[in-house]
Amino acid sequence: MTEARVAIADGRAARDIAPWDHYIAGAFRPSADGGRFETLDPATNEPITSVAAGTATDIDAAVAAARRTFADGDWPQLSPPERASALVRIADAIEDRADDIVALECLDAGVPISQARGQAARAAENFRFFASIARGLTTEALRDGRAFMNYVVRKPIGVTGIITPWNTPFMLETWRVAPALAAGNTVVLKPAEWAPLSANVLAEAIAAAELPHGAFNVVHGIGEVAGAALAAHPDVRLVAFTGETGTGREVMGAGAATLKRHSFELGGKSPVVVFADCDVERAVDAAVFGVFSLNGERCTAGSRLLVERPIYDDFVAAVATRAEQVRIGHPADPRTELGPLIHPAHWERVHAYVREGAREARLVAGGERPGGFDDGNYLQATVFADADRGSRIFQEEIFGPVVTATPFDTDREALDLANDVRYGLAAYVWTNDLRCAHHMAQGIESGLVWVNSHNVRDLRAPFGGVKDSGINHEGGRYSFDFYCDTQTVHVALGDHHIPRFGTGEDQ
Ligand code: NAD
Secondary structure, eight states: OOOOOHHHHEEEEOOOEEEEEEETTTEEEOOTTOOOEEEEOOOOOOEEEEEEEHHHHHHHHHHHHHHHHHTTTTTTTOOHHHHHHHHHHHHHHHHHHHHHHHHHHHHHOOHHHHHHHHHHHHHHHHHHHHHHHHHHHHOOEEEEEETEEEEEEEEEEEEEEEESSSSHHHHHHHHHHHHHHHHTTTTEEEEOTOOTTTHHHHHHHHHTTTTOTSSSOOOOOIIIIIIHHHOOTTTTTEEEEESOHHHHHHHHHHHHHOEEEEEEOOOOOEEEEEETOOOHHHHHHHHHHHHHHHOOOOOTEEEEEEEEEHHHHHHHHHHHHHHSOBOOOOOTTTSSBBOOOHHHHHHHHHHHHHHHHHSSSSEOOOOOOOOTSSSSOOOOOOESSOOOSSSHHHOOOOSEEEEEEEEEESSSHHHHHHHHHEEESEEEESOOOOOHHHHHHHHHHOOOEEESOOOOOOOTOOOOOEEEEEEESSTTTHHHHHEEEEEEEEEOOOOOOOOTTSSSSSO
């Protein structure tokens, strides 16, 4: 296979897709041992196609290709403007293939098409954005009187392992691949096995942009096999991982022996703190969109509503009403707001939380498979009121269209509830009281806080979590702190004193 072509026809994504292979050293190829796995259409759970199942042998081949290209210098030794031009060509190629990417995200990941379009556009933007940052990167020169001139340089590090999840897979892959390449590293990507297809379009876009062979490689496969081999490979110098917190722990352990540098974007259980004085209608809009968009499979989902008591009942009722009206449908239907969950095993996991939640809190919307959707992994938009802070639905990441609501009486209680989970990715605060907004923003333990806003990103700002939600923050120039080594060069400007040991002189 050299070109993945798919199409949306009659509101459904076409399904005649060739078997998918790895992309290693500039060519598509099957696994060394011929192993394959099937990827399913979340709307039906029928197999879409088979995908090469990589093992340590395939990871070895990909890492060797990436290492050769790095050592040859064809990519790391380019000037920043030359590399930036190549990244812009990748962005152009992604835009040329946007329809294919959107179709694959609908078909393979179940992302509703209206949302998949935005994600494909953002993927191209990731390459354009990091191209522009790479062009403008500067470092410091530190003059030390007349004695020394010291200067700092950023250097590419080597082979970067990138391991990614299945929610909006293409966009999340580009969020890591673009800065890794912009910095001059070479890459081996291991996409998620539940939504592997769009990664090959990224390989094709990068091939179309004529990067040196081996600069970017894709090895598909099961996390515990291919992912684990990449996470432990001695020639991989740094690992960017996006996924569950527990998997992050394993990835970190696997890299310990060779002291790999890690950047982790992990799980979340983000609070939406709503004060009575806010613009309630906008807060309801943002709360509903924030947890039910991307099928609720969103790391920054506002999955815990903390609402000031005077407006609590009305707020919960408004969210429940809107949840019941969220349009559930096939991901390729432009009217669809909520599509199927990724996999039957994930549906079962999410529904187990819903069943347990119904015993722990008050179910006020959803909770079941919607009528008329007998196949696929559809679940109603689900709202629980009066969730107790000790309950599992309050504490644990569900990663589906499920939100809890809990009342609070004071700022202090709101902060206490917001911080009483092990995660710290995002938080949303709704109030028109300036002092309260800043007080909450400073008190909440999270890497990201939005005030009177849903999740609107500024790519120049660092993105990432604290506590169990991540290590390291990427975005803008901050990404280059991870993807580059900084080297300091100290240059003597004159004859400074050097102690003369072994001369018999007093020093
Ligand atoms: P996951 O941890 O199950 O899998 C992520 C990736 O890791 C996959 O490619 C998988 O194959 C691989 N993997 C699994 N076991 C591995 C191992 N032992 N060694 C190496 N690799 C292994 O996560 P998921 O279910 O694909 O994604 C959902 C999770 O991702 C949620 O927790 C979500 O919050 C998180 N997420 C976080 C962000 C963020 O920016 N913080 C963004 C998106 C998703």
